[in-house]
Amino acid sequence: EPEVTQTPSHQVTQMGQEVILRCVPISNHLYFYWYRQILGQKVEFLVSFYNNEISEKSEIFDDQFSVERPDGSNFTLKIRSTKLEDSAMYFCASSLRQGSYGYTFGSGTRLTVV
């Protein structure tokens, strides 16, 4: 069964540093997403990406965040200057279509900002 792959599984970074979280979506999927889950809290939407541009973003996704699909296979989330409150599990997801077709999630990257 095709999978969404995320690397690294765990990243520790110092406050103020830049981090890049990487995702390889399922190859024929067209829609890509980042979600985050702060420990003990619900899964929150960050951003959706389609046709090489952001299609929707939440208020969490401020100027410190950016996404890229640099080479047609990877889908990255960059946090420019990490804050303690960015510590969370970050999930990448992809889907062939929007709506009722379901979404395939990666296993997540646990980001710890110290």
Place this chain on the structure above:
Amino acid sequence: AQRVTQPEKLLSVFKGAPVELKCNYSYSGSPELFWYVQYSRQRLQLLLRHISRESIKGFTADLNKGETSFHLKKPFAQEEDSAMYYCALTLGAQKPVFGQGTRLTINP
């Protein structure tokens, strides 16, 4: 705005007992409802969706539009069912909105 509510953060049942994980939603259209499961240290996995009306791993969920609920049920719990369960909703082409999740623990 669409909202998904899972009233129980924690649910603990004994092996062999019935399980019901509650999910209620508020919406302004005709939503699609899903259940996702997250086993310890693993990815979020789609468990089932209401449009397919299927049973996965013995779990079923019926969309009750009158009560705006999509409760997840299993008649006989198994230890391997211990996991986090998330109810999610999509409306049209919009991205999924998740509930807070319920941690299900099956006691031997």
